Amino acid sequence: MAENKEKGEKGTNREEKEEPRIGVYVCHCGINIAGVVDVKDVAEYASKLKNVVVSRDYKYMCSDPGQQLIKDDIKEHKLNRIVVAACSPRMHEPTFRRALEEAGLNPFLFEQANIREHDSWVHMKQPKEATEKAKDLTRMAVARARRLEPQQKPKVKVEKAALVIGGGVAGIQSALDLADMGFKVYLVEKTPSLGGKMAQLDKTFPTMDCSACILTPKMVDAARHENIEIITYAEVEEVDGYIGNFKVKIRKRAKQVLEDKCTGCGLCAEACPVEVPNEFDQGLGVRKAIYVPFPQAVPLVYTIDDEACLGCGMCEAVCGPEAIDYDQKDEILELEVGTIIVATGFDQFDATRKPEYGYGRYENVITGLEFERLVNASGPTGGKLLRPSDGKEPHRIGFILCVGSRDAKVGNPYCSRVCCMYSIKNARLYKEKHPEAEVYIFYMDIRAYGKGYEEFYRQAQEEYGIKFIRGRPGEIVEDPKTKNLLVRVEDTLLGLPLEVELDLVVLAAGMEPARDSDKVQRLLRLSRSADGFFSEAHPKLRPVDTLTDGIYLAGTCQGPKDIPDTVAQASAAAARAAIPMAQGEVETEPIVAFVRKELCIGCRICERTCDFGVITMVDRKAQVNEAICKGCGACAAACPTGAMQIRHFTDEQIYAMIEAALHDETVEGGREEVKTEA
Amino acid sequence: MAEFEPKIVAFMCNWCSYAGGDLAGTSRLQYPPNARIIRLMCTARLDPAFVLKAFAEGADGVLVAGCHIGDCHYVSGNLKAEKRVEMLKKLLPELGIEPERLMLRWISAAEGERFANTMKEFIARIKKLGPSPLSASAGV
Numbered sequence: 001m002a003e004n005k006e007k008g009e010k011g012t013n014r015e016e017k018e019e020p021r022i023g024v025y026v027c028h029c030g031i032n033i034a035g036v037v038d039v040k041d042v043a044e045y046a047s048k049l050k051n052v053v054v055s056r057d058y059k060y061m062c063s064d065p066g067q068q069l070i071k072d073d074i075k076e077h078k079l080n081r082i083v084v085a086a087c088s089p090r091m092h093e094p095t096f097r098r099a100l101e102e103a104g105l106n107p108f109l110f111e112q113a114n115i116r117e118h119d120s121w122v123h124m125k126q127p128k129e130a131t132e133k134a135k136d137l138t139r140m141a142v143a144r145a146r147r148l149e150p151q152q153k154p155k156v157k158v159e160k161a162a163l164v165i166g167g168g169v170a171g172i173q174s175a176l177d178l179a180d181m182g183f184k185v186y187l188v189e190k191t192p193s194l195g196g197k198m199a200q201l202d203k204t205f206p207t208m209d210c211s212a213c214i215l216t217p218k219m220v221d222a223a224r225h226e227n228i229e230i231i232t233y234a235e236v237e238e239v240d241g242y243i244g245n246f247k248v249k250i251r252k253r254a255k256q257v258l259e260d261k262c263t264g265c266g267l268c269a270e271a272c273p274v275e276v277p278n279e280f281d282q283g284l285g286v287r288k289a290i291y292v293p294f295p296q297a298v299p300l301v302y303t304i305d306d307e308a309c310l311g312c313g314m315c316e317a318v319c320g321p322e323a324i325d326y327d328q329k330d331e332i333l334e335l336e337v338g339t340i341i342v343a344t345g346f347d348q349f350d351a352t353r354k355p356e357y358g359y360g361r362y363e364n365v366i367t368g369l370e371f372e373r374l375v376n377a378s379g380p381t382g383g384k385l386l387r388p389s390d391g392k393e394p395h396r397i398g399f400i401l402c403v404g405s406r407d408a409k410v411g412n413p414y415c416s417r418v419c420c421m422y423s424i425k426n427a428r429l430y431k432e433k434h435p436e437a438e439v440y441i442f443y444m445d446i447r448a449y450g451k452g453y454e455e456f457y458r459q460a461q462e463e464y465g466i467k468f469i470r471g472r473p474g475e476i477v478e479d480p481k482t483k484n485l486l487v488r489v490e491d492t493l494l495g496l497p498l499e500v501e502l503d504l505v506v507l508a509a510g511m512e513p514a515r516d517s518d519k520v521q522r523l524l525r526l527s528r529s530a531d532g533f534f535s536e537a538h539p540k541l542r543p544v545d546t547l548t549d550g551i552y553l554a555g556t557c558q559g560p561k562d563i564p565d566t567v568a569q570a571s572a573a574a575a576r577a578a579i580p581m582a583q584g585e586v587e588t589e590p591i592v593a594f595v596r597k598e599l600c601i602g603c604r605i606c607e608r609t610c611d612f613g614v615i616t617m618v619d620r621k622a623q624v625n626e627a628i629c630k631g632c633g634a635c636a637a638a639c640p641t642g643a644m645q646i647r648h649f650t651d652e653q654i655y656a657m658i659e660a661a662l663h664d665e666t667v668e669g670g671r672e673e674v675k676t677e678a
Numbered sequence: 679m680a681e682f683e684p685k686i687v688a689f690m691c692n693w694c695s696y697a698g699g700d701l702a703g704t705s706r707l708q709y710p711p712n713a714r715i716i717r718l719m720c721t722a723r724l725d726p727a728f729v730l731k732a733f734a735e736g737a738d739g740v741l742v743a744g745c746h747i748g749d750c751h752y753v754s755g756n757l758k759a760e761k762r763v764e765m766l767k768k769l770l771p772e773l774g775i776e777p778e779r780l781m782l783r784w785i786s787a788a789e790g791e792r793f794a795n796t797m798k799e800f801i802a803r804i805k806k807l808g809p810s811p812l813s814a815s816a817g818v
């Protein structure tokens with residue numbers, strides 16, 4: 001819980017207790033700022049502003065000597081407010097706040113003017129105007145600084161438990177790492193089993209390990225781990241709170257099979273008379289109404305598919321341990337966790353959106369994932385690749401790359417990063433078993449960027465005799481009698497139009513954000529990048545954090561990835577999530593609402609405005625529960641009397657900035673000395 | 679005569695639009711320098727009085743920018759700002775200010791280009807409208 005006691009009535013006093021003594025520091029940022037903005041002029045100008053005691057310019061304010069300058073001045077000149085005109089506060093505000101703290105000044109007595117991202121970098125050809133703007137921004141910062149007040153950062157205890165959403169290889173890896181570090185992990189998976197897409201794959205490039213053979217041990221480890229609680233057939237319904245104290249509601253759907261009784265013997269499925277298409281086999285095979293998605297499922301507990309079940313009672317009749325419970329209801333679990341890792345994965349591009357390739361209309365056009373199931377020994381054909389139309393082994397196979405990737409027409413301009421490699425893998429697999437087969441790959445470029453990938457591709461070309469044709473096929477036409485397929489393509493290397501007759505075409509359908517990303521986004525208030533995948537806090541420096549403290553990303557929910565990258569990122573996310581849990585407590589922003597009681601007329605407008613139930617009325621005056629206030633400011637904006645305020649964003653502070661934005665208030669006086677060069 | 683250079687005050691939320699402005703900067707997208715941005719945690723904080731104050735102090739235009747609907751860090755702060763801006767647009771003509779001088783835009787942290795284009799578009803719009811009837815430069 002937030003510990004805010006100290007704040008009390010602090011900040012409610014509108015009179016400044018002490019005369020502000022402000023230090024202004026204008027940063028050159030090498031030539032990033034100084035190359036456009038006349039920094040000396042800005043510093044000279046700032047020295048004339050009321051309450052400014054020291055004004056300097058310096059090469060790199062964020063460097064150690066730059067920070068030392070501030071610290072020394074605070075001591076020597078008894079500064080009590082600091083303004084730095086430099087980069088974006090989103091970049092270095094924490095750095096400078098720390099410097100203030102080290103010099104014994106409250107870190108909130110700091111204001112940063114953004115004269116780089118918002119000025120020198122965007123007005124590079126207008127040095128005069130950029131300099132004027134820098135002066136204005138500095139003046140605004142000084143105006144706000146005068147009215148800043150010290151704030152105490154509430155400390156929040158961090159629950160030593162994590163929630164991992166999604167039980168694909170990413171989620172499994174994150175859960176295992178955190179559990180090994182000693183943290184409790186709740187691993188929530190939507191389907192009845194862990195595994196994700198990796199469980200559906202046959203072999204994996206470039207080493208050709210059998211996918212299940214390297215994945216199943218990890219699934220079993222997760223199931224055995226004393227710190228991991230696996231919750232399958234479940235979805236997150238509500239997330240409340242913040243880093244350290246997320247309150248999560250999970251709906252665990254009724255499997256109608258008691259998890260602690262089911263031994264996974266499978267007699268029930270043998271007895272069940274109902275057959276429906278098996279999602280795990282991409283609908284190519286069948287399963288029963290009571291089922292496990294695949295034989296190595298974890299947990300190995302059967303699930304009754306409510307929609308398919310006839311209620312005939314056959315399964316109940318054969319179940320020895322009496323595990324079947326038709327009356328079982330969905331369960332709502334309430335958890336408290338300190339951190340959350342999102343590992344909700346991807347979905348395959350819906351190939352019917354490329355109608356020119358006939359997927360869904362032509363029986364012998366299949367997707368990459370369907371191919372994986374058809375060549376897998378536990379798949380619907382027992383590992384024999386057979387043409388869907390006539391059950392014969394195909395002799396001529398073509399793989400088409402970039403289906404739904406690098407394709408602005410379907411709204412996916414990005415590269416899915418795995419399709420080149422998995423198609424080459426599958427082409428090689430088929431050639432290995434059928435050296436006489438004719439195998440074609442239609443590509444735009446081959447992206448074989450990983451360790452051992454280029455070699456893998458070269459071998460496919462040189463040793464396996466797979467034919468690579470450069471060109472994106474324009475259309476596929478089916479021969480209605482033979483169900484053979486005619487691929488029309490322009491070979492862009494030869495500059496010739498080609499027609500290739502094939503028995504089977506495999507579309508390398510790309511990766512798309514998981515279909516329920518909207519829901520997950522809203523639950524966790526994540527943002528998404530232009531491609532629709534969840535976005536990280538910083539593309540280079542914070543690749544697994546999100547902008548919400550305490551929430552991290554792992555695997556393909558953040559963008560297309562192969563397994564090695566997915567696993568690496570999953571371990572990274574676990575390491576990041578472990579930091580606040582290991583520290584045990586985190587400091588949070590004290591930017592929350594407070595009431596000036598003398599102004600409150602008890603109208604309750606704020607109470608109605610707040611979406612988070614923060615405000616209650618006590619003795620006909622508004623009262624804020626600071627521990628749950630998010631600091632959005634909606635209440636303050638709605639309050640008719642100015643009684644409701646936000647710490648660090650009070651009306652006076654904002655009005656002062658508005659005035660300063662529009663008026664030059666340079667007044668002489670109020671300063672003892674002026675220094676302009678360090 | 680020098681060309682009219684409008685004074686613009688912009689209110690932007692910390693999480694999306696202000697960050698979009700940072701991205702415009704790191705991408706070195708160039709736009710005219712007329713706006714002075716005031717950072718708020720969320721557009722929910724936008725008291726209509728801030729906008730009126732800006733016009734009263736002589737702003738020729740006021741730009742409000744926040745996260746896209748559904749993306750607000752505080753769930754629906756931007757919806758509240760949208761309502762307030764609609765209300766203000768009805769009120770402004772009573773004060774003799776053209777409602778076009780107030781603009782609301784959703785700009786995400788990934789939309790540096792949209793940020794720069796918004797600046798260009800809004801500044802051009804205000805240039806066309808000329809000085810605000812309330813600004814000191816009006817009628818001079």
Ligand SMILES: Cc1cc2nc3c(=O)[nH]c(=O)nc-3n(C[C@H](O)[C@H](O)[C@H](O)COP(=O)(O)OP(=O)(O)OC[C@H]3O[C@@H](n4cnc5c(N)ncnc54)[C@H](O)[C@@H]3O)c2cc1C
Pocket residue numbers: 165166167168169170171188189190191194195196197198201203204205206234235236343344345346347348368369372418422425514516520554555556557561562563564566
């Ligand atoms: C045809 C094909 C072949 C491939 N071959 C290879 C290969 O040979 N080598 C290689 O390195 N990579 C290969 N890949 C890529 C590989 O599949 C991915 O890198 C890997 O599966 C990503 O794992 P993940 O955990 O991020 O996502 P996923 O595997 O998609 O797992 C996500 C999990 O989260 C669950 N989930 C989703 N939403 C929710 C929710 N809201 N609540 C709870 N749970 C949820 C899902 O049910 C799923 O179990 C291939 C991909 C395809 C399509």
Ligand code: SF4
Pocket residue numbers: 592593609610611612613614615624628629630631632633634635636646
């Ligand atoms: S700042 Fe936002 S969350 Fe806090 S009380 Fe006001 S409206 Fe509610």
Ligand code: SF4
Pocket residue numbers: 595599600601602603604605606607621622638639640641642643644
């Ligand atoms: S809106 Fe303002 S005056 Fe009305 S109850 Fe809330 S704090 Fe008091």
Ligand code: FES
Pocket residue numbers: 691692693694695719720721722743744745749750751752755756
């Ligand atoms: S946080 Fe951007 S509009 Fe609310």
